Structures are given as structure tokens and as C-alpha cells.
Amino acid sequence: MNSKVKMIVAIAGAVVVSAAAAGGAVWWFMPKPAAAAGAENKKAEAEKPKEGKPLKYVTLEKVIVMLRRDADGADTHYLSTDLVLSTEASKEKETKENLPLLRSLAVSTLSTYTMADASKMTVKEYAENLNKAFDENYEESHTEKPFVQVMIGKLIIE
Numbered sequence: 001m002n003s004k005v006k007m008i009v010a011i012a013g014a015v016v017v018s019a020a021a022a023g024g025a026v027w028w029f030m031p032k033p034a035a036a037a038g039a040e041n042k043k044a045e046a047e048k049p050k051e052g053k054p055l056k057y058v059t060l061e062k063v064i065v066m067l068r069r070d071a072d073g074a075d076t077h078y079l080s081t082d083l084v085l086s087t088e089a090s091k092e093k094e095t096k097e098n099l100p101l102l103r104s105l106a107v108s109t110l111s112t113y114t115m116a117d118a119s120k121m122t123v124k125e126y127a128e129n130l131n132k133a134f135d136e137n138y139e140e141s142h143t144e145k146p147f148v149q150v151m152i153g154k155l156i157i158e
Contacts, residue, residue: 056092058085059153060099065111067118067157077115081106082153083130087146094146102134102150109133115157123152 060083067077083106087095109130113121130150138145 054089055086055148056089058087058092058095058099058147059083060085060102060106063103063106063110065107068112068114070114070116075115077118078156078158079110079113079118080154080156080158081110081126084151084153085147086149086151088148091146098146101137105133105137106130118157123155126155127152 062080063083064078064080067079069076083102085095085102110126127150134145134150
């Protein structure tokens with residue numbers, strides 16, 4: 001009898017240790033809501049204007065590019081978009097003065113796509129690619145970007 005009790009206690013102990021290890025693993029690998037919310041808050045803070053200033057919106061209309069042809073494609077395809085730039089009220093004039101540069105950068109970025117590439121992308125991906133191109137240009141020229149971000153107001157692929 002004594003050996004049966006020892007065996008039951010040993011099995012119960014192994015079950016408890018295994019359950020604790022499994023619970024610990026689940027807790028360790030589970031996403032932490034506080035950390036994720038903190039990362040999202042930091043990203044949102046970076047995109048907000050400084051000192052809580054209200055945003056103004058400047059439009060860059062009718063950016064039209066001819067998409068590159070596919071290797072076997074004979075048809076011509078176009079992409080047309082209206083961009084919306086969010087900026088601080090104090091930098092609105094500077095943003096408007098930069099519109100010709102921004103149009104040129106948008107055209108050079110968007111004209112690299114083929115119809116197949118363009119049709120697979122989401123509006124968010126277009127905005128991210130344009131923001132990246134604008135950030136790189138302002139970083140190369142060592143000047144401050146006069147707007148917070150670019151958004152897509154309208155997108156037509158034909």
C-alpha cells in the first residue's frame with residue numbers, strides 16, 4: 001500500500017509541475033496588452049503635432065502616373081490619386097510651398113509600379129510607401145518635413 005501512495009503522490013506532483021510549466025509558458029508567450037498599448041501610444045505621439053496644436057489639411061490633387069507595362073502587357077494603365085497632407089497650422093504655408101516637390105516625389109514613387117503591383121496594394125500600403133519616400137527625401141536634404149503625414153484622399157487605378 002505504501003508504494004501505491006508514493007506512486008500516486010509522485011504522479012500528482014508531476015501533473016502539478018507540468019500544469020505550472022504549461023501555465024507559465026502560456027503567460028510568457030501571451031501578448032502583453034499594456035506593452036502593446038504603450039507602443040501604439042508612442043507611435044501616435046510621434047505622429048501628433050507638438051504641444052497639441054490642431055492639424056490643418058493641405059490637398060495635392062490629381063497626381064496621375066502611367067504604370068509600367070508588364071513584360072507581356074500591351075495595354076497602358078494609369079494611376080490617379082489625390083493626396084492629403086496633415087500639418088500644423090503654423091507650417092501650412094510651408095507645406096503649400098513644398099507641393100511641387102511633393103508632387104514630383106509622388107510621381108517618381110508611384111510610377112515604379114506595374115499594374116499587377118498596383119492592383120495588389122492597399123491604400124494603407126500606398127500611404128506608407130509615400131510617407132517613406134517623403135521622409136527619405138527630407139532626411140537626405142537635411143531639412144525638416146513641414147507636414148506630419150500623407151494620406152490618400154482618392155485612388156483610381158485604370
